[in-house]
Amino acid sequence: MYARTVKGEELTFGVSGLLYKANVLMYDHQTESLWSQVKRAAVTGPMTRTKLKVLPSSLTTWDKWLKRHPDTQVLSFKTGYTRDYTRDPYASYRGSGWGSFLSNFIGRRLGREEMKFIVGVQLDGSSRGYPLDKLRETGRFADRLGGKNIQVDYDKETDRVIVTSSEGEQIEHLVVYWFVWKEMYPDAELFEP
Numbered sequence: 001m002y003a004r005t006v007k008g009e010e011l012t013f014g015v016s017g018l019l020y021k022a023n024v025l026m027y028d029h030q031t032e033s034l035w036s037q038v039k040r041a042a043v044t045g046p047m048t049r050t051k052l053k054v055l056p057s058s059l060t061t062w063d064k065w066l067k068r069h070p071d072t073q074v075l076s077f078k079t080g081y082t083r084d085y086t087r088d089p090y091a092s093y094r095g096s097g098w099g100s101f102l103s104n105f106i107g108r109r110l111g112r113e114e115m116k117f118i119v120g121v122q123l124d125g126s127s128r129g130y131p132l133d134k135l136r137e138t139g140r141f142a143d144r145l146g147g148k149n150i151q152v153d154y155d156k157e158t159d160r161v162i163v164t165s166s167e168g169e170q171i172e173h174l175v176v177y178w179f180v181w182k183e184m185y186p187d188a189e190l191f192e193p
Helices: 062-068 091-096 132-138 178-184
Strands: 013-020 023-028 034-036 041-044 117-123 126-131 140-145 148-155 160-165 174-177
Touching: 013 034, 023 178, 117 132, 117 148, 117 160, 117 178, 126 132, 126 140, 126 178, 132 140, 132 148, 174 178
Parallel strands: none
Antiparallel strands: 013 023, 023 034, 034 041, 117 126, 117 174, 140 148, 148 160
């Protein structure tokens, strides 16, 4: 999740429908620049190389969210469109390892490991993916990345991942499919606990 205010201007983002290295690009209505979610920056247009500020977020279940935020309101499914919002449009994509655009883009079937979610961290020119399923089991990884000692923590109660340096500095990270992270950062390694 990213802050919408960039260079003092509040931007309105939309989905472009275009792919960049196996990931959907956003665009802003104000400048029509295209933004990479994984790179956290504009890749074309007047805002090229402008970075987005990452906001804290978590990939969680509705049950866990509701326990922490019982007053949460949900938008109605009655949108005026025929789309079935109770169905996960990506369920078969995640389960099969064979997304509709992947066959043309990557040209091969992805293995189960590549389709897993990772916590992607890019620090001082080094990049690594931390397997989310294993992090959820252990609760913590300690590692050295980009010349810094870091800690990747998982809070079971909130489903929140926090990455910090040994000095206590919060480090930006992104929960994403491993194959997407590897496309964006080809030299990235997968952390082995």
